[in-house]
Amino acid sequence: MRVDARRNRDRLVAAATAVIAEQGPAASLNEIAQQAGVGAGTLYRHFPTRESLLLEVFTTRIETLCARAHELAESRSPSDALTAWLEAFLQHCRTDRGLAETIMKAPSGSDLNCAVKLRTAGAGLVARAQEAGVVRAGVEVEDILQLTIGIALAADSPARAERLLSIAIVGLRG
Known part of the structure; x- marks a missing residue:
């Protein structure tokens, strides 16, 4: 260039x-x-496209989330690592206007760079948690990402978002 x-x-x-x-x-x-x-x-x-610009804007934030997933995987138990990462993901979605909407619009199986990176980072944490028996079998990273994004979009306050996420995390353990 x-x-x-x-x-x-x-x-x-x-x-x-x-x-x-x-x-x-x-x-x-x-x-x-x-x-x-x-x-x-x-x-x-x-x-x-608007989406290509939004994805570029959020690339740094997404890379930070992915790095956080790797850091947590190395330093915490599978359950704590997944929980901490989902809390960080929720915070990013709530803080950075448009991040949740942008990710939500990326279709399942999308090859958009940010969606792939998030799925990959989250999939490692979910797999570890499932191997440790703290997340039920059959739960996919897409399920957890969409659930967290939905909470970020629906919650009317940070406290409500955190409460809803903690309820969802309990439900993952089933």
Whole structure:
């Protein structure tokens, strides 16, 4: 990528991060381009769809969640690792406007980078928890991710979200 193209892309991601944090995932793409100091055509050359821009904005957050999964797998029991990771995932979904909606729209089996990374990180934790007998057989990582996202979207407060997640975690043990 040329230096000026890379600079434009970086400015678009920075502007999108700020505007989406303020307005949510339905933020005006024209406003994002304007904030970045580029035209709409430049935005669409780098990000042909809204989803592609949202996924780029959330890549760093998703990579942090994945790194956290690996760290927890090495330092905690299977049950504690899965619980702590789901709590971190819930926090990210509640804090970063649009993250939950973006992930929710990624179809099951999607090859979108963020969805694949999250499924992979979560699958390792779920498998460990199932091997340890603390999560029932048949529960898939997709189930747990969708459940956590649903809680993030439905809860009216952080306390309610945490309470709902703890109830769901008890249900996973069945």
